Amino acid sequence: MRLEPRTKVPFVLVILAPIAAIAASFVLCAGLVAWSGASVLEAYGLLLKGALGSGFALSETFARATPLIFTGLAAAIAFKSRFWNIGAEGQLYAGALIITVLGTGMLDLHPGLMIPILVVTSAVAGALMLLGPVLLKIHFGVDEVVTTLLLNFIVLLLVSLLLEGPLKDPMGLGWPQAEPVIEAAELPRLFQGLRLHSGLLLALLFSVIFWIVSIRTTLGYEMRAVGFNQKAARFAGMPVKRVMIITALISGGIAGIAGFSEVAGMKGNLTLDLSPGFGYTGIVVAMLAQLHPLGVIISASFVASIFVGADAMSRSAGVPSYIADVMVSVSLLCMLVSVLLVRFRIRWS
Amino acid sequence: MKRSEIDISEKQPASEVVLRLRGITKVFGSLLANDDITLELKSGEVLALLGENGAGKTTLMNILFGHYVADSGSIEVFGQSIQQGSPHAAIELGIGMVHQHFTLADNLSVLDNVMLGTEPLWSLSSNRRSGRLKLEELGERFGLQVNPNACVAELSIGERQRVEILKALYRNAQILILDEPTAVLTPQETETFFETLKKLVSGGLSLIFISHKMQEVLAISDRVAVLRDGRLVSELKTLGASETELAQAMVGRNIELPERKALIAGESVLKLKSVTVKAEEGRPALSSVSLDICVREIVGIAGVSGNGQTTVADLISGLVEPQSGTVELHGEVVNNFTPRNMLHKKVGRIPEDRHSQGVIGDMTLAENSISECYQQPQFSSYGWQNQLNRQRFAENVVSKFDVRGYSANSPVRLLSGGNMQKLILGRVLSGNPQLILANQPGRGLDVGAVAYVHEQLLAARENGAAILLISEDLEELLQIADRIAVIHRGRLSESFPRESISIAELGLLMTGQQKTPTTNNQSTEANAS
Numbered sequence: 001m002r003l004e005p006r007t008k009v010p011f012v013l014v015i016l017a018p019i020a021a022i023a024a025s026f027v028l029c030a031g032l033v034a035w036s037g038a039s040v041l042e043a044y045g046l047l048l049k050g051a052l053g054s055g056f057a058l059s060e061t062f063a064r065a066t067p068l069i070f071t072g073l074a075a076a077i078a079f080k081s082r083f084w085n086i087g088a089e090g091q092l093y094a095g096a097l098i099i100t101v102l103g104t105g106m107l108d109l110h111p112g113l114m115i116p117i118l119v120v121t122s123a124v125a126g127a128l129m130l131l132g133p134v135l136l137k138i139h140f141g142v143d144e145v146v147t148t149l150l151l152n153f154i155v156l157l158l159v160s161l162l163l164e165g166p167l168k169d170p171m172g173l174g175w176p177q178a179e180p181v182i183e184a185a186e187l188p189r190l191f192q193g194l195r196l197h198s199g200l201l202l203a204l205l206f207s208v209i210f211w212i213v214s215i216r217t218t219l220g221y222e223m224r225a226v227g228f229n230q231k232a233a234r235f236a237g238m239p240v241k242r243v244m245i246i247t248a249l250i251s252g253g254i255a256g257i258a259g260f261s262e263v264a265g266m267k268g269n270l271t272l273d274l275s276p277g278f279g280y281t282g283i284v285v286a287m288l289a290q291l292h293p294l295g296v297i298i299s300a301s302f303v304a305s306i307f308v309g310a311d312a313m314s315r316s317a318g319v320p321s322y323i324a325d326v327m328v329s330v331s332l333l334c335m336l337v338s339v340l341l342v343r344f345r346i347r348w349s
Numbered sequence: 350m351k352r353s354e355i356d357i358s359e360k361q362p363a364s365e366v367v368l369r370l371r372g373i374t375k376v377f378g379s380l381l382a383n384d385d386i387t388l389e390l391k392s393g394e395v396l397a398l399l400g401e402n403g404a405g406k407t408t409l410m411n412i413l414f415g416h417y418v419a420d421s422g423s424i425e426v427f428g429q430s431i432q433q434g435s436p437h438a439a440i441e442l443g444i445g446m447v448h449q450h451f452t453l454a455d456n457l458s459v460l461d462n463v464m465l466g467t468e469p470l471w472s473l474s475s476n477r478r479s480g481r482l483k484l485e486e487l488g489e490r491f492g493l494q495v496n497p498n499a500c501v502a503e504l505s506i507g508e509r510q511r512v513e514i515l516k517a518l519y520r521n522a523q524i525l526i527l528d529e530p531t532a533v534l535t536p537q538e539t540e541t542f543f544e545t546l547k548k549l550v551s552g553g554l555s556l557i558f559i560s561h562k563m564q565e566v567l568a569i570s571d572r573v574a575v576l577r578d579g580r581l582v583s584e585l586k587t588l589g590a591s592e593t594e595l596a597q598a599m600v601g602r603n604i605e606l607p608e609r610k611a612l613i614a615g616e617s618v619l620k621l622k623s624v625t626v627k628a629e630e631g632r633p634a635l636s637s638v639s640l641d642i643c644v645r646e647i648v649g650i651a652g653v654s655g656n657g658q659t660t661v662a663d664l665i666s667g668l669v670e671p672q673s674g675t676v677e678l679h680g681e682v683v684n685n686f687t688p689r690n691m692l693h694k695k696v697g698r699i700p701e702d703r704h705s706q707g708v709i710g711d712m713t714l715a716e717n718s719i720s721e722c723y724q725q726p727q728f729s730s731y732g733w734q735n736q737l738n739r740q741r742f743a744e745n746v747v748s749k750f751d752v753r754g755y756s757a758n759s760p761v762r763l764l765s766g767g768n769m770q771k772l773i774l775g776r777v778l779s780g781n782p783q784l785i786l787a788n789q790p791g792r793g794l795d796v797g798a799v800a801y802v803h804e805q806l807l808a809a810r811e812n813g814a815a816i817l818l819i820s821e822d823l824e825e826l827l828q829i830a831d832r833i834a835v836i837h838r839g840r841l842s843e844s845f846p847r848e849s850i851s852i853a854e855l856g857l858l859m860t861g862q863q864k865t866p867t868t869n870n871q872s873t874e875a876n877a878s
Contacts, residue, residue: 002418216733216734216736217732217733217734218723218724218729218732218733218734219732220734221716221723221734222723224712225709225712225716225720228709228710228711228712229705229708229709229710229711231705231706232705232706232707232708232709232720233709233720234668234688235666235668235688235698235700235706235707236688236720236721237667237687237688237689237691237692237721238720239689
């Protein structure tokens with residue numbers, strides 16, 4: 001058996017491959033569902049209904065997708081330039097932290113001014129988290145995977161320290177949580193009685209903006225060139241180091257805004273479980289989207305619907321909810337295989 | 350190169366066929382790499398496989414050695430049909446291959462390299478003593494002396510090639526495939542290498558010699574098979590064959606050699622004054638290099654690969670800065686060694702490695718065509734790319750420099766080497782450079798594309814550019830350069846006018862031999878300039 005590169009890739013294949021990959025991952029996970037004692041079809045029916053079956057379900061799914069679009073976009077931007085930012089989780093918390101400091105009473109402005117300021121400051125906080133790693137990489141060749149990953153733990157421990165100390169909510173009944181942000185800092189809900197908030201619109205806006213930047217601007221041109229072939233970009237006289245720094249700052253900034261969106265739109269205050277690994281899931285989202293800024297929207301929605309649906313499934317059918325994690329992982333593997341099969345043909349001989 | 354006194358073709362007619370290829374066809378996508386090739390190799394024979402780059406020589410040999418599987422056709426070795434797709438099976442049957450790019454582990458000794466893979470992986474003991482004896486015996490027999498304990502990293506290119514041959518002999522090869530073996534050798538080393546080949550043949554081996562150099566083929570082979578566009582177009586006895594005949598068969602069309610007009614060089618454009626660059630990973634040092642290039646002049650740098658050519662190129666490209674000495678462009682000392690500053694100073698650069706430095710394969714022809722000037726106002730205003738102008742510019746380059754095969758919006762990686770080089774030439778020459786650095790501009794290109802590149806360089810010379818041409822191909826240098834200097838271990842000789850130096854003399858300089866010490870020459874040149 002050997003793989004041969006396809007010279008022409010049929011368009012149908014490009015469309016069908018991801019659908020086939022998702023179908024394959026459902027089939028592969030069926031065994032696991034059956035093993036836990038539930039009827040496979042019933043369980044998947046519950047999953048689908050729980051993710052997309054009602055207005056409430058859709059609201060929950062897209063509310064969950066919102067931070068994933070941000071973190072997925074952050075990962076996609078960085079990875080596209082070959083900068084391996086594994087630290088979106090820490091950048092998210094850094095953004096959330098600065099929002100908590102500024103938004104719980106220190107600033108009190110009209111929402112029309114307050115929200116833009118908070119968006120910018122959370123982005124700055126997230127971006128600063130990546131400044132160190134990118135400078136270390138450029139000047140000393142320090143591996144950014146290690147530095148960004150370790151920074152996650154540092155930030156999380158810092159947040160933990162602050163939530164037990166100066167930022168602890170006196171009305172919080174002793175729980176390690178911060179005071180809620182003031183009303184002017186809250187992101188408005190999109191529908192009455194549903195948790196879906198305008199952070200989603202912000203996420204969509206950033207995806208579209210970054211897509212346009214990538215294909216239309218000089219910066220986007222440089223970023224793609226550096227990502228595809230750094231040596232040739234340097235040879236052609238492009239400012240490779242500057243492009244790397246800018247890329248890192250944009251990536252970190254967008255992950256920081258995820259923290260703002262979660263605090264100001266979803267939870268209302270900073271807690272230690274603000275993010276159930278959104279930063280890491282963002283990497284999966286970016287890979288599923290093949291690092292395309294608009295693809296991130298679709299893949300984040302898919303991953304969110306699996307998570308939300310699996311929660312509903314586990315409640316109703318008694319299937320363990322970790323199956324959601326397995327399904328997301330399996331779908332990523334299937335997607336990688338399908339990408340391979342789009343590019344190559346298998347020859348049995 | 351003369352045929353030696355031991356003329357192999359006049360030996361007893363060796364009629365036994367040791368290798369038979371029948372109807373070998375291999376298709377890569379839309380490219381027919383090998384089209385129904387049938388070939389025979391007789392015992393004790395040297396068969397030359399002649400063809401341009403991309404004619405299908407290497408593909409055919411890779412099928413024979415088991416790297417690829419042919420789409421159709423069969424291979425017989427000593428009357429036994431061979432299982433395709435397995436180098437192991439090929440070795441078992443006595444086929445040995447010396448690749449163009451050596452496959453040696455640099456950190457291991459000669460003996461370890463030779464024995465690697467010949468012993469079972471799980472055996473606890475290694476029979477090095479008998480291995481060493483066998484290696485020494487082989488070296489003795491074929492005149493391939495190498496110290497078995499030497500580390501491969503310390504060996505010269507010629508010695509490494511000997512190790513590669515020994516590796517095949519150690520595995521009892523009866524048929525040896527040599528893929529462009531002389532590409533890395535100096536003319537003198539080539540002579541010695543040919544003596545070795547003759548010993549191998551008299552020792553009972555049959556050889557397949559792959560080359561695109563006609564003189565070598567005429568000097569060493571008994572029979573020539575010429576491949577063109579994947580087809581076997583001609584098969585003839587070497588005795589009585591002429592160079593023109595072979596060239597015609599190989600190219601299949603008439604290539605007009607570019608005309609070289611006699612011009613009078615003008616004022617100095619680039620002046621290096623005792624430039625020293627210290628060695629770095631992947632970049633050999635330069636010590637006290639002086640060079641002067643004038644308007645309407647092509648200066649060639651010859652040398653065996655790895656002697657500092659890359660460093661000279663990187664210096665002119667703005668990728669490295671000198672530790673001492675000065676670089677002057679148009680009489681001004683260059684202080685800022687960055688690619689952008691060099692471009693700003695009207696230096697056009699044709700890099701050695703098209704794929705890794707010259708283009709960004711995943712970006713389009715249009716995007717690549719402006720990669721050195723994308724910041725100019727016609728392509729970029731207020732941070733936005735002007736796609737219309739980019740498109741127009743690219744289409745202009747594509748039509749003016751005859752880039753064929755794909756539209757301006759296709760990824761560059763789809764282009765063939767020749768078309769990729771034309772795109773790079775177009776990008777460089779559109780900037781109206783006053784100094785052009787051409788580092789191995791003809792490498793890996795077919796005869797027609799090389800002629801095109803030379804034509805463009807000569808045209809640029811007529812238009813008043815100064816050109817620095819770095820090449821390992823002495824004929825290329827003698828064809829178009831006005832003066833030639835030789836680089837050896839980071840030292841550059843004085844430059845010689847093309848009329849006053851021969852291939853043999855250049856070859857001697859390339860190995861570091863010289864009548865007068867290098868330093869004297871350099872100081873005289875520095876004084877003269």
